[in-house]
Amino acid sequence: MKDIVKKNGLFLIFYVLIVAAALIPVFLYSRTDLHLLLNKFHTPWADVFFKFITFFGSGIAAAIVCIVLLFVRIRYTFIILASWAGSGIIVQFLKHLVFPGYDRPVAVFAHNTALNLVYGLEYHHHFSFPSGHAATALAVFGFLALVTNRQWLKMVLLLCAVIVAYSRVYLSQHFLEDILFGSALGILALIIFYWYFNRLKMDWADHPVQYYFRQEKK
Numbered sequence: 001m002k003d004i005v006k007k008n009g010l011f012l013i014f015y016v017l018i019v020a021a022a023l024i025p026v027f028l029y030s031r032t033d034l035h036l037l038l039n040k041f042h043t044p045w046a047d048v049f050f051k052f053i054t055f056f057g058s059g060i061a062a063a064i065v066c067i068v069l070l071f072v073r074i075r076y077t078f079i080i081l082a083s084w085a086g087s088g089i090i091v092q093f094l095k096h097l098v099f100p101g102y103d104r105p106v107a108v109f110a111h112n113t114a115l116n117l118v119y120g121l122e123y124h125h126h127f128s129f130p131s132g133h134a135a136t137a138l139a140v141f142g143f144l145a146l147v148t149n150r151q152w153l154k155m156v157l158l159l160c161a162v163i164v165a166y167s168r169v170y171l172s173q174h175f176l177e178d179i180l181f182g183s184a185l186g187i188l189a190l191i192i193f194y195w196y197f198n199r200l201k202m203d204w205a206d207h208p209v210q211y212y213f214r215q216e217k218k
Helices: 002-007 009-028 031-039 044-057 059-070 074-098 132-147 151-170 176-199 209-217
Strands: none
Touching (some): 002 009, 009 031, 009 151, 009 176, 031 176, 044 059, 059 074, 074 176, 132 151, 132 176, 151 176
């Protein structure tokens, strides 16, 4: 665990700083006032961009990454699959059993015409807290950051994760506090499962799946 923190200290520090900075307005404003404030910053090009980029926090995107990683290293697939599924289970538990009454922005502002919405987007109304997309984004992009040795790439991947998570607020699918807590679940699950699977002695999992197809042909 110490090695993970040591090798990815800058990545983790910047993540904590971003969350800390975002928590300031969360404590200063009500979630409705803060959302309306953030919702004012809408442009046509940003509508298109965030509508597209939010896909990378979906379960489909995570599944695609899991499949691709099979052809890189099987162990990687185990790590990201466990991180995604583990954080996802907790998210769904909290959504449906702990905070079932937390509605999403479009439901909260149902009679407020000041809310900017993106045309053609399918909006959800219930089970707002926490954000599953934010958890997935930090699990997926965070994992890619952990396995690279380039510090600048770690920062780029962190930025990608933050943008994907924020897309949920921009699109009024979540409140800011939803994505902050969701992202924390994603990064926590990632660190735990990254540490766990890397300490397991599974030499067979350190090959790509095509390695075994080649072995069968010999």
